[in-house]
Amino acid sequence: MPKVSEKARVDDEPIERHLALPYPWQQSFWSRLVDQYHGGKTPHALLLSGPVGIGKRQLALSFSHLLLCASPKDGQACGECKSCLLNQAHTHPDLNIAEPEPGAKTIKVDQVRAVIDFLGNTAQQGGRKVVLLGPVEAMQEGASNALLKSLEEPAGQTHLLLYTHQLSLVLPTIRSRCQRVDLPVPSTALTQPWLETMVGEEAAELLEAASFSPLEALALATGERQQEQQDVMQYLRTAVLEGASSIMVAEKLMKFEPLLVIEEVIRVLQLAIKDAVLSESSVVESSVVESSVVESSVVASERGTLAQRGTIAQGNTLNIRYLIASSIQSAGSQPLYRFLDKLVVNKRALLSGANPNKQLLIEELFMDLSAAQRLALKKQTQIASIAGNLE
Ligand SMILES: [Zn+2]
Numbered sequence: 473m474p475k476v477s478e479k480a481r482v483d484d485e486p487i488e489r490h491l492a493l494p495y496p497w498q499q500s501f502w503s504r505l506v507d508q509y510h511g512g513k514t515p516h517a518l519l520l521s522g523p524v525g526i527g528k529r530q531l532a533l534s535f536s537h538l539l540l541c542a543s544p545k546d547g548q549a550c551g552e553c554k555s556c557l558l559n560q561a562h563t564h565p566d567l568n569i570a571e572p573e574p575g576a577k578t579i580k581v582d583q584v585r586a587v588i589d590f591l592g593n594t595a596q597q598g599g600r601k602v603v604l605l606g607p608v609e610a611m612q613e614g615a616s617n618a619l620l621k622s623l624e625e626p627a628g629q630t631h632l633l634l635y636t637h638q639l640s641l642v643l644p645t646i647r648s649r650c651q652r653v654d655l656p657v658p659s660t661a662l663t664q665p666w667l668e669t670m671v672g673e674e675a676a677e678l679l680e681a682a683s684f685s686p687l688e689a690l691a692l693a694t695g696e697r698q699q700e701q702q703d704v705m706q707y708l709r710t711a712v713l714e715g716a717s718s719i720m721v722a723e724k725l726m727k728f729e730p731l732l733v734i735e736e737v738i739r740v741l742q743l744a745i746k747d748a749v750l751s752e753s754s755v756v757e758s759s760v761v762e763s764s765v766v767e768s769s770v771v772a773s774e775r776g777t778l779a780q781r782g783t784i785a786q787g788n789t790l791n792i793r794y795l796i797a798s799s800i801q802s803a804g805s806q807p808l809y810r811f812l813d814k815l816v817v818n819k820r821a822l823l824s825g826a827n828p829n830k831q832l833l834i835e836e837l838f839m840d841l842s843a844a845q846r847l848a849l850k851k852q853t854q855i856a857s858i859a860g861n862l863e
Contacts, residue, residue, distance in 0.1 A: 491549050491559055492533040496666050497526075497658035497686065505535050505653075506547040514539065515651035516626040519608070519642070520635040522655035525685035529606060531655070532633040536567055536602040539631055555597055565596040570605040577610060584615040591622050591630055599629070606635035608642045616643050623649040657684050667693075672729070704728055704736045722835040730830050731822045737837070738815050741808060811840045 494502040508514050518535075520528040537559050541549035549556050558564040568590045570583045587603050595601045605611075611619070623632065623646065634650060636642050660679055663686040667675035671693040682688035707724045725733050818833065 491537045491551055491556060492530055493548070494531050494534045495527040495686070497662035498531050498655075501531060501653060501655060502534070503547075505531075506538070509538065510547070514631060516630065517623050517632040517650040518634065519647065519650035519652045520606075520633070520655060521639045521642075521652060522637070523657055523683075523685060524637045525682065525688035525691070526655055526658060527687060528635040528637075528655055529604075532604050532606070532635055536604050536631075536633055539600050539602050540564060540567060540597075542597075542599065555599065558597070566599065566601045568601075568603045570603065571607075572610050579605070579611045579615060581612050581615045581618065584611060584618050588618060588622055591627055595629065601627075601630045603630070603632045604635075605632065607638075608634050608636040608646065609638050616646060620645055620649070658686065660684060663689075700728060700732055701736055704733055705740075708737065708740065719835055721838045722831055725834050726831055730828070730833055731819065733834060734815050734819050734822070734837070738812065738819065741812050741815070745808065745812075811837075814840060 505514075518532075520532055522528055537549040537556070538544055538547070540555045540559060542553035542555050543550050549559070551560070555564060555566075559567065568587055570579055570587050572579055584605075587605065591601065591603065605619075608616075620643075632650075634646075639647070639654075660676070663684070664675050664679060667679060667686055667689055670690065671678060674693065675689070678689040678692050679686065682692055704725065707721060815837065818828075818837070821828070
């Protein structure tokens, strides 16, 4: 199974800063936690248990934000007090999150020691202190015993929110000191509509493939999408490099969702426009001659980000970017800006539920792209012949 991602799409959006909220299928569990909270009966230690990919961590994080909020409204963190602002910035000093570090599989003894120190100190914001720790079974040997003491002798105004994917691997001594919340695999009646808003009609199939775990299903969709993005880019590359006809390109691209195709073209055009604005014209022109990736400092740094995102085959994207950027420099950016506007209009229409003839739409879009390319080539030939006449 691929790593669970809680974000539907890997894209250029900045990291969202907001308070955690429970997933729609967790409402009954959330209500119970909120009721306990209002009744002043929030347990000192909670253990959320259930299979991977159902959002246990999200539920625990949402609850930690509520516990730390200075003035909750309607059973939710207010989003406005100092504590909420600190949580939105992921810098609340009274929330300690102990989880395996990136690339690691275990929660180290040192991390648990830090939790114990944290529990021994006074709350910096004068309110509660919360520890979010999980998966419990990932704690290194010895770490569990260190934690036990904190579970046995709770300090005032502190809450330990633990989660586990495999309850049988959690020491009985830890289990017995926590109030347990067993979360089942949620019903598809609740998860499918949620997943559909992100992946469309494939939701049911993906849920089944992920044993009905909604976050695993989403991760599967993200993985598939990355493959599709690479495929779309491959066809675009062929189209642009080999001058394939718009009808041929449209035929190849028919198997993808028009929205995916349009989003990919928009993405590449935006990158190309950025290159054209930032790069030296000489660098861009030489790439046309060689049809190969020529590095400029701008693109070299962009390459780093692309590699980190790992979403797109870099060579494909860069080639097309350079070709389009070079068109802009020789023919001006007007035709491509017009094309971009058209893409955006089409994207909006698709998002608002329009159901156009897929083949016609893609054909038309590529006729526009080819026209812009031809205009660029014509200008380049004119420039070359003028230069030739001068010699
Ligand atoms: Zn607040």
